[in-house]
Amino acid sequence: MPLLIRYALSSAFLLIILTGCSRNEDPALTTVEGIVTNKYTGERVSGAVLEVQKITPMLFNTPSQDSITGGVSDSDGHYKLTFTALGRKQYRVRLVGGATLADLNNYHDLDSYHYGALINNGKGNNADFEVTPYKPVKININSSKDGKTDISFSFVNADQGDWFGGSIFFDTTRTNQQFSLTKTMWVLPDRPYCFFKYTANRVRGYGYNYSFRDESRTIIRRTVLYTDTTVINFD
Structure with missing residues (x-):
């Protein structure tokens, strides 16, 4: 095939590919x-905050999530967001609850890291959200280390749902032995939780490594209901 003809065919093929890509975009x-x-x-x-995010796959990392637009629900709980989508990109709408509201729909794909409802580009989409305010749990601590170096308090959910927990209080100074304080933790309602007290002696090993001896644990199990006033007492 003459070189000129091959060049012309290659150029035409490339133009078709680029045209197809541009249409998809x-x-x-x-x-x-x-x-x-x-x-x-x-x-x-x-007043619930919603935002649209563009999801970009990353080869060796979790997908990047870029905010495109956002808004808040009105007095009737209704929201509406409008944006310009590119045909090949993936977009999702998610609740930005912060420290006040939790999204109970979650819209979580088990095989991905994407949170939010998937949006069909170029169309009108509907995505309702069921939410809950976090519920307070009052933690009363009136405890001793019993002569040990470390004491800590923490909590974690005890069901098979997404992990929810955290640290309540800890101290690693040996001379501090007796503690009397009250903390308030905010949790998702209608879930069972374990609340932990842990004491131990921290022993320095080689370099910056530490090990723990004489460990002791106390566990308080409690289901926090939406209508409850929950108090946990560590003596």
Whole structure:
């Protein structure tokens, strides 16, 4: 085949590929709207913050999530977001609850790191959210290290759902032995939790390594219901 003809065919083929790609990347006006409701009371929630994120796969890392647009639910719990989507990109809408609201729909793909409802580009989408405010748990601590170096208090969920827990209080100074304080932790309601007290002697090993001896644990199990006032006492 003459060189000129081969060049012309290659150029035409490349033009077709580029044209196809550009069509797939054509911007498309997209909307997503829905209602935000308190799961336990059925009331519509105003002031909930929603945002659209663009999900970009990463070869050897978790996907990047870039905020595209956002807004808040109105007095009727309704929200509506409009944005321009590129045909080949993936977009999701998620609740930005912060320290006040938790998304109980979760919209979590078990085989991915994506949170939020998947959006169909170039169309009108509906995504409702069931949410809950976090519930306070009062932790009363009136405890001793019993002569040991370390004491810590923590909690974690005791069911098979997504992990939820954290540190409540800890101290690693040997001369501090007696503790009397109150802490408030905010948890997801209607879930069982384990609350832990742990004491031990911390022994320095080689370099910066430490080991722990004479360990002792106390576990308090409690289900925190939405309507409960929960108090945990460590003596």
